[in-house]
């Protein structure tokens with residue numbers, strides 16, 4: 001057991017998917033994994049281990065925001081020996097040509113979080129994806145015919161913002177979308193020398209207000225899971 005995960009040693013696979021929403025973890029376990037076993041219910045942050053195409057894979061909810069994601073990523077790596085982590089999340093687009101339902105691969109993540117700045121007050125330490133995971137996910141996305149964008153995202157501490165001015169300025173500097181966890185996932189991976197990648201489905205559009213139906217959203221989530229799972233087993 002670790003502080004926030006009640007799994008026993010060996011219950012968690014060394015390859016893991018990390019959705020923010022614990023119910024997305026359950027959805028993945030029920031729809032993509034064979035023989036999935038629940039290993040965590042502490043705080044309702046569901047975690048499962050099962051098999052995808054014969055390979056042992058886990059899926060663990062991380063909650064919303066960087067403090068929560070950092071807790072789960074750290075315990076998974078330090079206490080359970082996880083080596084490859086892929087976040088399967090959602091983001092809001094801040095680019096005209098990045099549409100709702102597209103897939104965003106976070107090559108890097110800017111952040112407003114103090115977590116990294118507190119550790120490195122004198123350095124701007126870039127948060128980057130593992131190159132092999134990134135390359136493989138891009139290849140899989142293209143092979144599957146999914147609209148796949150690669151670039152910077154913003155991992156923000158604030159969901160309800162008083163002003164979008166800075167966010168849209170980041171868009172003018174090429175940032176593709178905003179979400180709340182990728183940067184710290186990359187930071188934990190760098191700290192403990194493991195591999196991490198963040199994939200996001202665009203759930204809403206901050207510039208155009210573009211929306212999608214629940215059914216379409218579900219289909220796109222499924223596309224993202226295929227990219228993430230195929231990447232985890234091939235890389």
Ligand SMILES: O=P(O)(O)O[C@H]1O[C@H](CO)[C@@H](O)[C@H]1O
Pocket residue numbers: 019020021063064065088089090091159178179180181
């Ligand atoms: O859908 P998830 O993975 O939770 O990701 C996004 O959704 C949440 C905000 O609604 C934040 O966690 C953000 O990063």
Ligand SMILES: O=c1cc[nH]c(=O)[nH]1
Pocket residue numbers: 090091092093159178179180203204
């Ligand atoms: O707009 C959005 C959409 C998903 N996640 C966020 O953090 N913001």
